[in-house]
Amino acid sequence: MELQCPMPKFDFDVITLGHGSGGLLTHKLLQSGVFDIFKNELLNQQHDGASFSLNGRVAFSTDSYVITPAFFPGGNIGELAINGTVNDLAMCGAIPQYLSLSFIIEEGLTMKEFWEILVHIKEATQKAKIKIVTGDTKVVEKGKGDKIFINTSGVGLIHPKANIHHNNIRPGDKIIISGNIATHGIAIMSVRKGLEFETTIESDTTNLNHTIEKLLDRFGNDIKFLRDPTRGGVASVLNEIAELTSLGFELDQKSIPVDEQVEGACEMLGLDPLYVANEGLFVAVVAKEIADELLSLLRYDENGATAAIIGEVNTEHPGKVLMKSRIGGRRVVNYLTGEQLPRIC
Amino acid sequence: MKYLSEYRDPELVKQYLDQIHHITTKPWKLMEICGGQTHSLVKNGILDMLPDKITMIHGPGCPVCVTPVSIIDEAIYLAQQPHVIICSFGDMLRVPGSKKSLLEVKAEGADVRILYSPLEAVKLAKENPGKEVIFFAVGFETTAPANALSIIQADKSGVSNYSILASHVLVPPAMEALLSDEENQIDAFLAAGHVCTIMGMEEYYPIAEKYKTPIVVTGFEPVDLLQGILMALEQLEHGEYKVENQYTRYVQREGNRLAIETMQEVFSVSDRMWRGIGTIPQSGFEVNHRYKHYNARLKFKLDIPVAEENKDCISGDIMKGLKKPFQCPNFGTFCKPEHPLGAPMVSSEGACAAYYHYSSVNTPEETL
Numbered sequence: 001m002e003l004q005c006p007m008p009k010f011d012f013d014v015i016t017l018g019h020g021s022g023g024l025l026t027h028k029l030l031q032s033g034v035f036d037i038f039k040n041e042l043l044n045q046q047h048d049g050a051s052f053s054l055n056g057r058v059a060f061s062t063d064s065y066v067i068t069p070a071f072f073p074g075g076n077i078g079e080l081a082i083n084g085t086v087n088d089l090a091m092c093g094a095i096p097q098y099l100s101l102s103f104i105i106e107e108g109l110t111m112k113e114f115w116e117i118l119v120h121i122k123e124a125t126q127k128a129k130i131k132i133v134t135g136d137t138k139v140v141e142k143g144k145g146d147k148i149f150i151n152t153s154g155v156g157l158i159h160p161k162a163n164i165h166h167n168n169i170r171p172g173d174k175i176i177i178s179g180n181i182a183t184h185g186i187a188i189m190s191v192r193k194g195l196e197f198e199t200t201i202e203s204d205t206t207n208l209n210h211t212i213e214k215l216l217d218r219f220g221n222d223i224k225f226l227r228d229p230t231r232g233g234v235a236s237v238l239n240e241i242a243e244l245t246s247l248g249f250e251l252d253q254k255s256i257p258v259d260e261q262v263e264g265a266c267e268m269l270g271l272d273p274l275y276v277a278n279e280g281l282f283v284a285v286v287a288k289e290i291a292d293e294l295l296s297l298l299r300y301d302e303n304g305a306t307a308a309i310i311g312e313v314n315t316e317h318p319g320k321v322l323m324k325s326r327i328g329g330r331r332v333v334n335y336l337t338g339e340q341l342p343r344i345c
Numbered sequence: 346m347k348y349l350s351e352y353r354d355p356e357l358v359k360q361y362l363d364q365i366h367h368i369t370t371k372p373w374k375l376m377e378i379c380g381g382q383t384h385s386l387v388k389n390g391i392l393d394m395l396p397d398k399i400t401m402i403h404g405p406g407c408p409v410c411v412t413p414v415s416i417i418d419e420a421i422y423l424a425q426q427p428h429v430i431i432c433s434f435g436d437m438l439r440v441p442g443s444k445k446s447l448l449e450v451k452a453e454g455a456d457v458r459i460l461y462s463p464l465e466a467v468k469l470a471k472e473n474p475g476k477e478v479i480f481f482a483v484g485f486e487t488t489a490p491a492n493a494l495s496i497i498q499a500d501k502s503g504v505s506n507y508s509i510l511a512s513h514v515l516v517p518p519a520m521e522a523l524l525s526d527e528e529n530q531i532d533a534f535l536a537a538g539h540v541c542t543i544m545g546m547e548e549y550y551p552i553a554e555k556y557k558t559p560i561v562v563t564g565f566e567p568v569d570l571l572q573g574i575l576m577a578l579e580q581l582e583h584g585e586y587k588v589e590n591q592y593t594r595y596v597q598r599e600g601n602r603l604a605i606e607t608m609q610e611v612f613s614v615s616d617r618m619w620r621g622i623g624t625i626p627q628s629g630f631e632v633n634h635r636y637k638h639y640n641a642r643l644k645f646k647l648d649i650p651v652a653e654e655n656k657d658c659i660s661g662d663i664m665k666g667l668k669k670p671f672q673c674p675n676f677g678t679f680c681k682p683e684h685p686l687g688a689p690m691v692s693s694e695g696a697c698a699a700y701y702h703y704s705s706v707n708t709p710e711e712t713l
Binding site: 197263264267269270324325326327328329330331332333334 | 461
């Protein structure tokens with residue numbers, strides 16, 4: 001990807017241990033890089049933390065990003081770190097406001113790579129309309145990290161109409177997915193060392209907060225539950241809710257949207273798309289009365305073109321997720337155990 | 346994905362099911378050889394759609410499941426040696442050896458890598474001249490040609506820091522071992538489509554004739570499986586025992602000559618121990634004398650004591666088709682994918698994993 005901001009002149013081509021020392025090099029890196037690119041009235045104070053007021057109920061979330069490789073088709077670890085926490089807040093029914101941003105960098109990361117990550121972070125914050133207000137940078141010795149790890153934490157104001165809680169889920173509610181499943185996981189898999197295969201599949205990482213806000217404006221507490229099915233995929237999220245609510249979740253395989261190329265890659269690698277990680281995707285459990293209307297609205301949204309109702313909640317098999325297969329059989333959809341590993345033949 | 350959706354067509358599935366129900370007059374036991382077929386049967390809910398008279402027995406065609414504890418111990422020993430990178434297909438990592446699994450030694454610091462192709466391992470050897478790169482070559486006749494090719498490539502390009510730990514098993518000797526077992530209950534076989542894509546069908550004619558057992562080479566999608574089952578039932582109901590080919594879009598009678606010649610160049614047939622079943626004569630491949638420098642067993646002078654299989658695991662009975670996974674007292678209780686007693690619970694083709702992940706019969710007591 002072409003860098004959109006000109007890279008400032010740094011004294012070094014690569015990040016060294018000195019850049020995390022807290023001394024002059026750290027100061028220079030922050031002044032000519034981080035502070036400048038993310039500037040806003042709170043960050044500009046350059047204090048130990050940010051101070052601000054928030055009126056109303058607040059959601060608070062944190063996540064760490066250790067993805068390998070850090071650069072992948074469709075994005076890099078930087079935008080993932082912003083979108084991930086923004087989306088976690090949105091799933092709580094919140095409108096994200098402020099984020100912290102912490103780097104743990106392995107020495108040897110090139111300044112060019114670091115800058116590219118910063119640029120992607122900046123673009124993601126602009127798109128999500130949030131501000132980075134505090135942060136940290138540490139550097140670890142070569143071999144003690146994997147290029148770069150990022151932690152972001154964030155706060156958001158709960159939408160006045162939102163009441164997201166699994167306790168609100170009732171039998172008859174519909175399960176909606178906002179788009180094609182498994183795309184992100186397969187995009188990453190396609191560039192993993194030793195597993196590379198040629199594909200045009202790109203990660204669909206994006207911020208979902210504006211989409212969620214729009215849905216909450218319109219449907220309020222008829223949206224019972226929201227979750228972004230990242231690691232563990234859709235199957236794991238649904239198993240968690242089934243267990244928490246002691247209700248049954250029944251899926252219809254033929255209505256679950258999967259991109260053809262992604263499905264082909266899953267077949268080849270022996271992976272079940274229901275367990276593959278997603279980004280830029282959410283599962284919603286909504287009252288059946290509004291399901292069709294919500295779906296039509298969602299399909300006009302940039303993040304919902306292939307959204308679908310994929311199943312419903314029942315009392316038939318408490319705590320379990322079942323799926324009607326494409327050919328009419330029925331099977332249990334269980335938790336993912338460990339990491340999905342490519343099969344042998 | 347048109348080539349797949351056609352074979353998952355609900356209308357076609359219904360037509361085949363109707364014919365199967367119509368034709369079946371007696372109880373029959375059919376064994377699908379390959380674990381991929383088992384998973385497709387369970388994952389698509391086909392087992393519950395078949396007539397009650399039909400029993401599907403899940404065969405030994407899961408390479409990970411039949412790899413004995415001793416060979417996993419060999420791989421673990423190699424992984425723990427200095428300057429060694431051991432490469433494996435992903436499935437093997439979670440399978441328990443006598444003490445630990447490759448995933449555990451990886452966590453302890455061993456350099457264990459998941460690869461999708463042995464040719465990647467040769468590349469890795471070229472990139473790391475100071476290391477010994479070993480590929481854990483597990484599989485049936487399907488993975489053997491690529492593993493053989495990796496040795497030929499290494500040999501041609503003078504890569505001497507590459508070797509393989511071969512755990513190759515062959516399908517026809519296993520079928521014969523099952524049929525000649527006094528507890529045998531198999532009326533007909535669905536042979537494994539992928540294996541036959543490589544090997545062809547010639548080896549099956551004498552088996553069908555000797556044991557008077559129909560063999561239908563079958564694919565993996567719902568329509569493939571139902572068509573294969575129907576073809577086998579038609580033979581059984583008419584008292585026939587022929588070798589037939591359902592998977593005609595890939596399998597030719599003579600197989601893939603180039604792949605077979607590549608295997609023959611590098612491997613020789615040897616006796617092989619099968620996990621849970623025991624030693625079956627002439628049922629595996631070992632690296633031959635000409636390429637002995639690429640045999641990790643010789644290169645590292647392996648002499649690992651033969652470890653006992655876990656007595657609580659009934660994988661032998663499962664793979665011989667004598668028991669179903671949920672008939673094991675440990676299924677879903679002491680044996681789960683996160684802490685398996687045996688390989689069938691962790692391999693993506695293992696029968697126990699199929700029942701655990703997909704079947705509506707999740708624990709022995711529980712029926713949904």
